[in-house]
Amino acid sequence: QKEVEQNSGPLSVPEGAIASLNCTYSDRGSQSFFWYRQYSGKSPELIMSIYSNGDKEDGRFTAQLNKASQYVSLLIRDSQPSDSATYLCAVRGGSARQLTFGSGTQLTVLP
Amino acid sequence: GAVVSQHPSWVICKSGTSVKIECRSLDFQATTMFWYRQFPKQSLMLMATSNEGSKATYEQGVEKDKFLINHASLTLSTLTVTSAHPEDSSFYICSAITGTGAYSNQPQHFGDGTRLSIL
Numbered sequence: 001q002k003e004v005e006q007n008s009g010p011l012s013v014p015e016g017a018i019a020s021l022n023c024t025y026s027d028r029g030s031q032s033f034f035w036y037r038q039y040s041g042k043s044p045e046l047i048m049s050i051y052s053n054g055d056k057e058d059g060r061f062t063a064q065l066n067k068a069s070q071y072v073s074l075l076i077r078d079s080q081p082s083d084s085a086t087y088l089c090a091v092r093g094g095s096a097r098q099l100t101f102g103s104g105t106q107l108t109v110l111p
Numbered sequence: 112g113a114v115v116s117q118h119p120s121w122v123i124c125k126s127g128t129s130v131k132i133e134c135r136s137l138d139f140q141a142t143t144m145f146w147y148r149q150f151p152k153q154s155l156m157l158m159a160t161s162n163e164g165s166k167a168t169y170e171q172g173v174e175k176d177k178f179l180i181n182h183a184s185l186t187l188s189t190l191t192v193t194s195a196h197p198e199d200s201s202f203y204i205c206s207a208i209t210g211t212g213a214y215s216n217q218p219q220h221f222g223d224g225t226r227l228s229i230l
Contacts, residue, residue: 032216034218041226044204046218049216051216097143
């Protein structure tokens with residue numbers, strides 16, 4: 001069974017700090033990796049996508065992928081209270097159309 | 112781009128009634144749509160995958176006769192919760208991906224969700 005594992009948290013960081021969110025996946029054939037943010041009572045919204053090993057930066061967000069270690073992470077620099085949400089890691093296998101989601105990590109940024 | 116509209120956003124109805132939820136891709140053609148259910152403080156649970164013009168594929172444990180899914184066009188999928196009961200109360204979310212060419216790099220775009228409350 002294909003699995004995506006995340007530390008459920010809660011993870012608390014002070015405002016302005018770097019928040020580090022981690023995700024591991026079991027399917028070595030996985031090709032596409034996504035990070036979604038979900039505020040309480042809302043639907044997920046796409047933050048980042050990454051497809052090749054290394055880092056990908058978009059504003060305050062950096063996604064990191066290491067396929068050999070089957071590991072993907074999301075760094076949030078200069079964390080703001082508005083970043084407080086649940087972050088979902090999602091992975092797509094080689095032939096699948098649907099994403100497999102982790103259970104999410106709850107992040108709280110303290111003012 | 113890639114906007115998914117879901118309607119209604121909130122439904123309150125009596126036990127035994129049927130409720131229809133619509134999911135539309137506004138600016139792209141979605142050959143595949145997904146329906147999720149999410150209970151409070153729990154993760155997304157995939158209910159079914161819907162391909163335009165064909166029958167939906169339901170996940171194990173999801174009653175296909177209770178949760179009717181129709182994907183009649185490239186921009187519209189509907190989920191009907193038949194004879195809804197209080198235990199069906201949940202947050203239902205649809206998502207979609209574009210279907211032309213390679214889909215492997217395409218994210219899923221989510222609608223805003225429908226909060227269903229059965230009294």
